[in-house]
Amino acid sequence: MKIDLAQLDLNIRQWLAASRQQILLAMQSPLTVNTKSSRKDLVTNVDRMNQQFLVTQILAAYPDAHIEGEEGHEAKIDRLKGLVFIIDPIDGTMNFVKQKANFAVMIGVYCDGTPVYGAILDVWRNELIVGGPDVPLMMNDQRLNQPEDAPLADGLLGVNGPMLINNRLHVAEIALASSGPRLLGSAGIEFKSVALGQQVGYISYLQPWDVAAGVAIGAAFGLKVTRPNGDALALLEPGVVVAAMPQAHAQIMEMMNA
Secondary structure, eight states, rough: OOHHHHHHHHHHHHOOOOOHHHHHHHTTSOOOOSSSSSSSSSHHHHHHHHHHHHHHHHHHHHHTTTEEEESSSSSSSOOOOOOEEEEEEEEHHHHHHTTOOSEEEEEEEETTEEEEEEEEEEETTTTEEEEEEEEEEEEEEEOOOOOOOOOOSSSEEEEEHHHHHHTTTGHHHHHHHHSSEEEEEEHHHHHHHHHHOOSEEEEEEHHHHHHHHHHHHHTTTTTTEEOSSSOOOOSSSEEEEEEEOOHHHHHHHHHHOO
């Protein structure tokens, strides 16, 4: 399937610009907040509103596309055949509710299971990271340098809080071997930090919509993204994800599997 990457980039930038304005406007009114699987797994009226907006825009431009979205049961798929958009309408909903900052909107685009394009919008800072295998790494309209392939000891490491506290898969030891752990509360903000060279990697338990955009963007700069045993991701399955620059990734793998 041939995709016009320039048009795709333009479309997604326009959708996310409109999405951001709607989110900021909605934030001026009280949020409707509900829980899903637990008291820490939140969904708001803005999550649902923004997913519906993005789904509508995608299907208007790409009527044959398949969509996997975080919220509800309508935008769901069971395979990656054809053109697929994987969206997270508000990534870091707890941050969104409690901090009104440090949350993102994410779109990952795949063709027959291969990453094509990723976009992560840091809504509050109005910083948009895009990239893909054939799309240069950019923030807003500025092309970015490739992040340094630093060893684990020389970089900060994004980690999942419960995994760090419980030393699951030796994550506490791995964090101590880095320059220091960081817990940002949003996979999108974590992947953005890696793309900007602010962190050398990120370890967490992630759902498909948490990781799809980051994997696609990472393809622009050699990010290694695997399961703890080194296997490639089955993108539609949740699980622990190790995303890091090559040197750090190799060191993390060694420590996880010692």
